[in-house]
Amino acid sequence: MATGPYSPPEHSPQIVGGLVRSGDGRDVSNAAAGGDLDGSATQQLPSVLAVRHVEVVYNGVAQVLRGVNLDVAQGKVVALLGGNGAGKTTLLRAITGLLGVHGGEVTKGEVLFNGQSLIGLDAPKIVSAGIAQVMEGRRIFAELSIEENLRTGAFTNRDRAGAAKTMAEIYEMFPVLGERRSQHAGYLSGGEQQMLAIGRAMMAAPKLLLLDEPSLGLAPLIVEQIGDIIRQVNANGTSVLLIEQNAHMALGVSDFASILEHGRVVKSGPSAELRADKDIQDFYLGGASESERSFAEVKSYRRKKKWSS
Numbered sequence: 001m002a003t004g005p006y007s008p009p010e011h012s013p014q015i016v017g018g019l020v021r022s023g024d025g026r027d028v029s030n031a032a033a034g035g036d037l038d039g040s041a042t043q044q045l046p047s048v049l050a051v052r053h054v055e056v057v058y059n060g061v062a063q064v065l066r067g068v069n070l071d072v073a074q075g076k077v078v079a080l081l082g083g084n085g086a087g088k089t090t091l092l093r094a095i096t097g098l099l100g101v102h103g104g105e106v107t108k109g110e111v112l113f114n115g116q117s118l119i120g121l122d123a124p125k126i127v128s129a130g131i132a133q134v135m136e137g138r139r140i141f142a143e144l145s146i147e148e149n150l151r152t153g154a155f156t157n158r159d160r161a162g163a164a165k166t167m168a169e170i171y172e173m174f175p176v177l178g179e180r181r182s183q184h185a186g187y188l189s190g191g192e193q194q195m196l197a198i199g200r201a202m203m204a205a206p207k208l209l210l211l212d213e214p215s216l217g218l219a220p221l222i223v224e225q226i227g228d229i230i231r232q233v234n235a236n237g238t239s240v241l242l243i244e245q246n247a248h249m250a251l252g253v254s255d256f257a258s259i260l261e262h263g264r265v266v267k268s269g270p271s272a273e274l275r276a277d278k279d280i281q282d283f284y285l286g287g288a289s290e291s292e293r294s295f296a297e298v299k300s301y302r303r304k305k306k307w308s309s
């Protein structure tokens, strides 16, 4: 079992003149396209986020991630699907510098943001570098007004004029927030609170937005709206890593997707291909009917089949 302080991967990537080279000198900053099992599949574009062979251990004993590879290419939406306890939130914590708060640590591997390692940086530095997240469970400040909630998202954004412009854009994207800007956020509906949580993350003007199960507990129509919002955020130039149990929404919105099981990426590829994959249709999309079936429904019974053999 991996314990102790962080140790770099065997073929530790090095940053050489903006290119990331693996230990054996290969350029791994722009991994080859499509479909490989390990989740490092990307398009022919530079990776904004590159997760390389990441292992995470909680409390020095419980290994939760077992060599995860994942890329988010510039300007793309990448979905990470997986059932309860697969390690999705743990991966987000490894990216955002929040593992330590939870008694966890990256014991192996690398997390690179535009080629620079995030390992060892604290959470505010990572936000300043351009990564914002919407945590699981719509964490808004119920006692603060909508506008005050948005302002809390701009704490790293020192550019005041820029922050005001971003706020105006958020009100344009979410008119309901603009209309009710001075009301307590606690009065918003679940869907509106999720919009506010996304808006608050956007106030940091991130290059990469991480979303942890934004559709959780929302009605199908609202889930569709959240999907539209993710598309819009992406169309405005932000790359997105979308963690979801709602495979239908996530595969509809994303360009690429990976499936995480027991801390390993077991399937990965273009979302259109995964949507057409028979196993995924049977297991996660409720057959050819494309119903609203999700991991949340299938997670209650044990897996009968494995993605990988």
Ligand SMILES: Nc1ncnc2c1ncn2[C@@H]1O[C@H](COP(=O)(O)OP(=O)(O)OP(=O)(O)O)[C@@H](O)[C@H]1O
Pocket: 058, 059, 062, 064, 082, 083, 084, 085, 086, 087, 088, 089, 090, 091, 102, 103, 104, 136
């Ligand atoms: N702070 C912690 N200390 C010890 N174990 C933890 C901690 N946080 C999570 N775990 C364990 O790590 C595993 C992965 O948890 P994680 O929250 O990353 O899963 P998840 O895929 O986000 O699940 P869910 O869909 O339920 O949110 C689980 O077995 C969980 O019990």
Ligand SMILES: [Mg+2]
Pocket: 088, 089, 090, 136, 212
């Ligand atoms: Mg989670």
